[in-house]
Amino acid sequence: MSDGPAAKRLKADDAYKLTYWPGLPGRGEPIRLLFEEAGVDFEDGAQTAEAVPQVLAQIDTANLGDEHNAPPLAPPVLQHGDLLISQTPNILMYLAPKLGLGPPASSDDLYRLNALVLTVFDGLCNEIHDCHHPICTSLYYEDQKPEALRRSISFVTSRLPKYLEYFDRVIRANKQRDVANADQPWLFGPSLTYADLVLFQCLDGTQHQFTKAMTALQDAGQYEQVFALYAAVKARPRIAAYLASERRVPYGLGVYRHYDELDVLPEKKKEEKKD
Amino acid sequence: MSDGPAAKRLKADDAYKLTYWPGLPGRGEPIRLLFEEAGVDFEDGAQTAEAVPQVLAQIDTANLGDEHNAPPLAPPVLQHGDLLISQTPNILMYLAPKLGLGPPASSDDLYRLNALVLTVFDGLCNEIHDCHHPICTSLYYEDQKPEALRRSISFVTSRLPKYLEYFDRVIRANKQRDVANADQPWLFGPSLTYADLVLFQCLDGTQHQFTKAMTALQDAGQYEQVFALYAAVKARPRIAAYLASERRVPYGLGVYRHYDELDVLPEKKKEEKKD
Numbered sequence: 001m002s003d004g005p006a007a008k009r010l011k012a013d014d015a016y017k018l019t020y021w022p023g024l025p026g027r028g029e030p031i032r033l034l035f036e037e038a039g040v041d042f043e044d045g046a047q048t049a050e051a052v053p054q055v056l057a058q059i060d061t062a063n064l065g066d067e068h069n070a071p072p073l074a075p076p077v078l079q080h081g082d083l084l085i086s087q088t089p090n091i092l093m094y095l096a097p098k099l100g101l102g103p104p105a106s107s108d109d110l111y112r113l114n115a116l117v118l119t120v121f122d123g124l125c126n127e128i129h130d131c132h133h134p135i136c137t138s139l140y141y142e143d144q145k146p147e148a149l150r151r152s153i154s155f156v157t158s159r160l161p162k163y164l165e166y167f168d169r170v171i172r173a174n175k176q177r178d179v180a181n182a183d184q185p186w187l188f189g190p191s192l193t194y195a196d197l198v199l200f201q202c203l204d205g206t207q208h209q210f211t212k213a214m215t216a217l218q219d220a221g222q223y224e225q226v227f228a229l230y231a232a233v234k235a236r237p238r239i240a241a242y243l244a245s246e247r248r249v250p251y252g253l254g255v256y257r258h259y260d261e262l263d264v265l266p267e268k269k270k271e272e273k274k275d
Numbered sequence: 276m277s278d279g280p281a282a283k284r285l286k287a288d289d290a291y292k293l294t295y296w297p298g299l300p301g302r303g304e305p306i307r308l309l310f311e312e313a314g315v316d317f318e319d320g321a322q323t324a325e326a327v328p329q330v331l332a333q334i335d336t337a338n339l340g341d342e343h344n345a346p347p348l349a350p351p352v353l354q355h356g357d358l359l360i361s362q363t364p365n366i367l368m369y370l371a372p373k374l375g376l377g378p379p380a381s382s383d384d385l386y387r388l389n390a391l392v393l394t395v396f397d398g399l400c401n402e403i404h405d406c407h408h409p410i411c412t413s414l415y416y417e418d419q420k421p422e423a424l425r426r427s428i429s430f431v432t433s434r435l436p437k438y439l440e441y442f443d444r445v446i447r448a449n450k451q452r453d454v455a456n457a458d459q460p461w462l463f464g465p466s467l468t469y470a471d472l473v474l475f476q477c478l479d480g481t482q483h484q485f486t487k488a489m490t491a492l493q494d495a496g497q498y499e500q501v502f503a504l505y506a507a508v509k510a511r512p513r514i515a516a517y518l519a520s521e522r523r524v525p526y527g528l529g530v531y532r533h534y535d536e537l538d539v540l541p542e543k544k545k546e547e548k549k550d
Contacts, residue, residue, distance in 0.1 A: 064447065115345070173345055
């Protein structure tokens with residue numbers, strides 16, 4: 001390979017490039033929110049005509065990666081210079097310090113934030129996806145409807161309150177830790193971080209899938225710290241502009257899905273808890 | 276608070292302390308494997324008489340964390356000096372550079388490894404846990420047995436091969452990337468990393484839960500890179516000594532569970548795939 005100007009130009013190419021399915025926000029959306037809030041340009045492969053072939057090339061079982069990187073199993077995939085990485089929480093943790101939405105890469109606080117982010121994804125993304133796909137991701141929803149209904153009722157009855165109570169408490173703990181900034185609504189520290197953007201997006205998706213349960217909780221004044229954080233992120237000028245733009249894609253058949261028959265309310269008598 | 280010798284001693288206390296449920300390996304086990312392979316001491320709360328109260332104190336809904344840390348939602352929890360963090364992949368990513376089982380904290384390679392680790396947990400831990408708890412973690416297995424059987428059959432038929440093929444390919448890609456080290460069995464780079472320990476532990480758990488399916492695959496000579504990595508980790512002197520010791524806890528009612536009725540073989544005709 002030449003060491004001339006062309007090679008140099010390639011090396012200096014520090015554009016961020018996201019590869020993801022087109023037509024649904026999915027697991028790519030939290031990544032987009034970071035770029036939008038930071039006001040940093042990125043190439044969104046999902047917005048191009050090549051979106052599907054780009055994803056298929058990455059997940060092809062013949063893909064052996066390249067001289068620097070292992071192949072990814074699934075999108076989203078972020079390319080940045082020589083680096084190619086997958087897994088949403090991983091991409092977010094890589095980006096946050098670079099975009100001014102998190103502490104430096106080797107700081108303890110980044111691991112404090114990553115714990116929160118992984119917990120948001122566990123409870124308000126992965127568990128919710130499995131409400132419409134409890135038996136197998138490889139089957140259609142229509143092939144697992146009775147199980148999906150049962151899981152959805154269990155989720156809004158016992159799991160959703162558990163997670164919302166937790167994030168409400170994390171925000172209250174943050175206010176208590178930093179009394180001088182007790183009027184700020186964030187999860188950790190005195191200013192917005194990428195963890196707040198992630199919680200916003202996952203609450204938004206939860207609201208899309210379980211509209212009745214989430215509306216009932218908000219109307220009842222429960223988890224008010226959580227709903228205040230949601231509103232505060234939504235009101236950020238760059239986020240508000242993004243949400244109003246055509247770049248924000250409707251939910252469709254992604255991680256979060258609205259099926260009327262799964263939009264259930266909690267059971268009155270809670271199912272017995274175990275672990 | 277005094278700034279005298281006592282406070283200083285506390286500050287200099289760099290012991291690693293793990294808080295986790297006693298009596299099952301669970302999500303604490305990959306963390307233990309890192310310490311064992313590194314030969315670094317740690318306090319394993321699960322081995323003490325205070326194990327359960329320690330966990331309950333951390334997950335109490337009255338816990339607001341401390342002056343440095345948010346409260347965790349669930350164990351495992353790692354304490355190291357002032358830092359207290361939860362979430363297994365997060366704890367592992369924090370520890371790996373410090374224990375010599377991963378590249379430096381701010382290096383791109385750590386994010387390359389973290390992508391692999393998160394994918395191992397997705398496929399060979401979380402999806403497998405949900406095979407015995409497809410409807411709700413808060414219900415007993417006995418309350419979701421038909422769904423668990425259906426999910427287990429789907430898992431070994433369509434998901435297990437997908438993940439094993441992927442990790443087999445990642446190892447082959449690593450050999451191809453580094454021809455000089457093509458005889459090493461690892462996922463990424465020329466020597467063992469924490470990602471290899473994680474894959475080992477999750478394969479071991481998968482073998483425990485789906486003994487028939489895993490044995491059939493190995494006997495058929497499939498995914499031989501994956502099984503070679505498993506054997507190579509198992510033969511590491513410190514890992515072998517640990518596995519033979521009383522510190523290694525039997526599986527029991529943790530993430531990986533052996534129920535004879537769920538120890539199924541793949542369906543001959545694969546269920547139609549979707550995403």
